[in-house]
Amino acid sequence: MGKRKAAMVTYRLLQLVFLAMIVGELIDGWPLPWGWAFLPGGLSFALALALGRSGPKPTDPAREPVEVAALVRGRWSAVNSPADKVPSHGTHAYGQTYAIDIVAEGETEAEGEAEVAGAEGQGARPGFAAVWPIARRPRSFPAFGAPLHAVADATVVHASDWRRDHLSRNSWPGYAYLMLVESVLREAFGAGWIVGNHVVLDLGDGVHAMYAHLRRGSLTVRPGDWVRAGQVLARCGNSGNSTEPHVHFQLMDGPDLDSAAGIPFRWSGIGGIGGVGVPGNGEMFTASPAFPDPAATDGAGSGNAGGAERDAGGAERDPDEAERDRTGPSSVGGRA
Numbered sequence: 001m002g003k004r005k006a007a008m009v010t011y012r013l014l015q016l017v018f019l020a021m022i023v024g025e026l027i028d029g030w031p032l033p034w035g036w037a038f039l040p041g042g043l044s045f046a047l048a049l050a051l052g053r054s055g056p057k058p059t060d061p062a063r064e065p066v067e068v069a070a071l072v073r074g075r076w077s078a079v080n081s082p083a084d085k086v087p088s089h090g091t092h093a094y095g096q097t098y099a100i101d102i103v104a105e106g107e108t109e110a111e112g113e114a115e116v117a118g119a120e121g122q123g124a125r126p127g128f129a130a131v132w133p134i135a136r137r138p139r140s141f142p143a144f145g146a147p148l149h150a151v152a153d154a155t156v157v158h159a160s161d162w163r164r165d166h167l168s169r170n171s172w173p174g175y176a177y178l179m180l181v182e183s184v185l186r187e188a189f190g191a192g193w194i195v196g197n198h199v200v201l202d203l204g205d206g207v208h209a210m211y212a213h214l215r216r217g218s219l220t221v222r223p224g225d226w227v228r229a230g231q232v233l234a235r236c237g238n239s240g241n242s243t244e245p246h247v248h249f250q251l252m253d254g255p256d257l258d259s260a261a262g263i264p265f266r267w268s269g270i271g272g273i274g275g276v277g278v279p280g281n282g283e284m285f286t287a288s289p290a291f292p293d294p295a296a297t298d299g300a301g302s303g304n305a306g307g308a309e310r311d312a313g314g315a316e317r318d319p320d321e322a323e324r325d326r327t328g329p330s331s332v333g334g335r336a
Contacts, residue, residue, distance in 0.1 A: 097262025196240020
């Protein structure tokens with residue numbers, strides 16, 4: 001176990017001890033004074049600050065951005081972009097030094113139609129509410145259900161999609177609940193609870209791509225699958241530590257979120273920013289395919305990459321099983 005991994009495990013254990021001591025205060029006969037709870041709480045806070053600040057050393061030569069294809073189609077805008085600041089999310093933890101969040105804008109009054117290919121959410125993106133509505137269903141957002149594509153030929157090393165899509169937190173009461181209660185509990189139980197449903201791809205040469213906040217039951221791939229650039233992997237959801245349906249994307253130097261370091265990237269096939277690059281905060285962009293649709297190409301591949309679907313060992317998969325993987329459970333939807 002590496003030093004950073006050990007530090008992350010210690011951080012979570014301290015958080016769990018802190019939460020247990022807070023709950024213990026509600027039990028008659030609890031032997032410790034309430035003030036002792038601040039010892040593990042303070043240590044976990046200090047460790048979180050240290051982990052958040054520890055990233056690439058300033059003396060290290062700047063790594064050239066890795067160019068990959070866009071993972072979405074249609075019109076989106078960027079939030080928490082590395083084009084504006086690094087680390088983009090205010091922390092180096094979970095390998096998100098150069099991570100980006102993108103949201104779909106949906107229809108405009110002038111165009112009168114959705115601009116996100118394949119999305120199930122309808123209408124324009126709802127604005128942030130001062131008080132009411134406190135929360136909205138995921139289907140109220142145009143990003144919900146949008147297909148997410150492989151940014152390069154790669155091997156799937158992790159894929160999970162069993163966590164629910166919760167209501168939005170895009171109001172001040174909802175955001176306060178997310179930051180003061182929900183995110184604390186998610187941090188204590190591990191990275192998977194922060195990023196929600198997610199998939200990690202091995203692009204080769206020590207580069208891994210991570211897609212977070214996927215829709216429950218939407219994965220079309222599983223660990224060991226070989227995917228081709230442009231292949232649909234899953235759909236946008238609202239699982240994990242998320243205020244609204246959006247896509248969190250990052251490149252990192254390993255598959256383990258607890259120990260990975262971020263890697264800079266740039267997208268190709270991006271309209272509105274010169275075709276190649278990373279959009280800045282609030283910058284609108286239009287993504288188009290940078291590679292031929294794998295579904296239209298015969299030959300090897302997994303998921304919907306054309307031809308018979310095969311497992312990690314190359315054996316042809318049962319068509320009924322493949323169809324179940326593509327569609328997910330019938331109960332998946334926008335209810336929290």
